[in-house]
Amino acid sequence: MSTEGTELAEIINGKAFSANLRAQIAAEVAGLPYQPGLAVVLVGDDPASKVYVANKAKQTVEVGMASFEHKLPAETTQEDLLALVRRLNADPKVHGILVQLPLPKHLNADEVIAAISPDKDVDGLTVVNAGRLAAGLPGLVPCTPLGCILLLEDRLPDMTGLNAVVVGRSNLVGKPIAQLLLQKNCTVTMAHSRTKDLPALCRTADILVAAVGQPEMVKGDWIKPGATVIDVGINRVPGAVEGKTKLVGDVAYQEAAAVAGLITPVPGGVGPMTIACLLRNTLTAAKRLEGR
Ligand SMILES: Nc1nc(=O)c2c([nH]1)NC[C@@H]1CN(c3ccc(C(=O)N[C@@H](CCC(=O)O)C(=O)O)cc3)C=[N+]21
Numbered sequence: 001m002s003t004e005g006t007e008l009a010e011i012i013n014g015k016a017f018s019a020n021l022r023a024q025i026a027a028e029v030a031g032l033p034y035q036p037g038l039a040v041v042l043v044g045d046d047p048a049s050k051v052y053v054a055n056k057a058k059q060t061v062e063v064g065m066a067s068f069e070h071k072l073p074a075e076t077t078q079e080d081l082l083a084l085v086r087r088l089n090a091d092p093k094v095h096g097i098l099v100q101l102p103l104p105k106h107l108n109a110d111e112v113i114a115a116i117s118p119d120k121d122v123d124g125l126t127v128v129n130a131g132r133l134a135a136g137l138p139g140l141v142p143c144t145p146l147g148c149i150l151l152l153e154d155r156l157p158d159m160t161g162l163n164a165v166v167v168g169r170s171n172l173v174g175k176p177i178a179q180l181l182l183q184k185n186c187t188v189t190m191a192h193s194r195t196k197d198l199p200a201l202c203r204t205a206d207i208l209v210a211a212v213g214q215p216e217m218v219k220g221d222w223i224k225p226g227a228t229v230i231d232v233g234i235n236r237v238p239g240a241v242e243g244k245t246k247l248v249g250d251v252a253y254q255e256a257a258a259v260a261g262l263i264t265p266v267p268g269g270v271g272p273m274t275i276a277c278l279l280r281n282t283l284t285a286a287k288r289l290e291g292r
Pocket of ligand 1: 100266272273275
């Protein structure tokens with residue numbers, strides 16, 4: 001069967017959805033008697049990370065929040081980084097703290113994350129927030145999973161009984177997405193690098209979430225006709241033009257779009273939702289910390 005190029009799936013436009021979400025956040029921020037503040041910590045000078053941090057800062061200011069950027073040299077010590085996190089924990093102008101990952105190899109990311117106050121942990125990465133999510137208690141949910149679930153809720157208002165397969169088991173994406181899908185009454189299966197016959201398992205999915213970080217790994221014939229495909233991957237690969245790069249997801253988009261019912265593109269799908277949800281989490285954290 002040749003499916004190449006015959007796009008049947010409806011595209012889930014994360015760029016438009018996130019713009020809408022940011023407009024709602026801006027409207028709510030405008031009515032607050034205080035200004036929510038987000039601190040972003042970047043260690044070292046990974047060029048890709050720099051771009052994300054710049055985008056985050058720009059969008060933070062656009063919704064009326066204060067942006068505090070802390071760019072530290074690559075050789076920053078663990079002690080200095082921990083001291084900064086503790087200062088941010090104590091700073092009343094800062095409601096959200098994000099430490100950009102990955103950190104340089106000589107730093108212990110687990111220890112840095114553990115130092116972030118759970119009430120300011122807008123990435124939802126602390127053990128406290130992971131535990132709250134697993135227990136179904138209110139907390140701060142990691143931004144990318146939150147973005148995925150908002151897109152899904154919009155298109156599939158009732159997910160009860162649907163088979164959801166999550167490919168990837170990271171603490172940042174795979175595990176929290178599985179928790180959120182479970183809360184939506186999906187039957188959730190977590191797949192990973194050791195899963196047997198991954199293509200066959202994926203074909204059982206009404207909702208397929210790809211969060212593995214492998215460019216175009218999920219093929220068209222892994223997808224159940226009409227399924228909803230959420231592509232979390234953001235992989236920079238060599239482009240058609242020599243020396244240029246392009247972004248691709250974890251899903252072979254053209255093949256997948258010929259089979260799926262709904263699909264998120266890369267770019268313009270989950271990526272923009274991640275930043276919008278970071279701002280949403282900052283607003284959530286600020287309201288809880290300020291008591292309104
Ligand atoms: N503590 C921590 N939390 C993070 O959430 C985190 C992180 N560290 N480290 C780096 C990754 C990466 N990340 C992205 C967010 C948005 C886009 C995004 O908006 N992408 C656009 C395209 C951007 C482009 O064209 O380069 C899109 O998919 O349409 C991409 C990547 C958050 N991360």
